[in-house]
Amino acid sequence: GEDVEQSLFLSVREGDSSVINCTYTDSSSTYLYWYKQEPGAGLQLLTYIFSNMDMKQDQRLTVLLNKKDKHLSLRIADTQTGDSAIYFCAEGNQAGTALIFGKGTTLSVSS
């Protein structure tokens, strides 16, 4: 079945850039998402990208998609301590369908 893989941990220093990587297997994926989960909280949609795009930038966030390799990345520029959280990559076939999540990458930002 479909699978989404992420590295489990990433540790960076405040002010550095963070890059969180994700790979997926479903070539029919139409939407790819990044969600942020802070301790004890639900999910916050950070950004999403359509499969016909290569890149999307939104303030400090840059999403890169390599559809050939089924590789998605999230770059956070000037990482802050408030960015410490779990980041989930998810894929979907179309708007309105269930998402398949990776296991999440725990980002730890030290000052």
Added chain:
Amino acid sequence: GAVVSQHPSRVICKSGTSVKIECRSLDFQATTMFWYRQFPKQSLMLMATSNEGSKATYEQGVEKDKFLINHASLTLSTLTVTSAHPEDSSFYICSASSAEETQYFGPGTRLLVL
């Protein structure tokens, strides 16, 4: 963005009792709502897909008689955990979407069964 609420945010109950969790889309009509379960330090697992006015579709391994889902209107879906047991303790998160929108998640409900 669209807002999805859940109530209650936290509930503690005794083993054997039933617990109802509500999921509401506050500013849009959700044709579809999803219920996910998240164990500590793990990813979200889809439990069921709920379409307004029809029976929910449950994922394999999810007991439909234990996790009752009702999607009575375009803005409300409920999940009832019947005869809850300690192993049902978890973080339950709903999401809602319309046909044109991406999914928006509720803040989650933490259930602790004693």
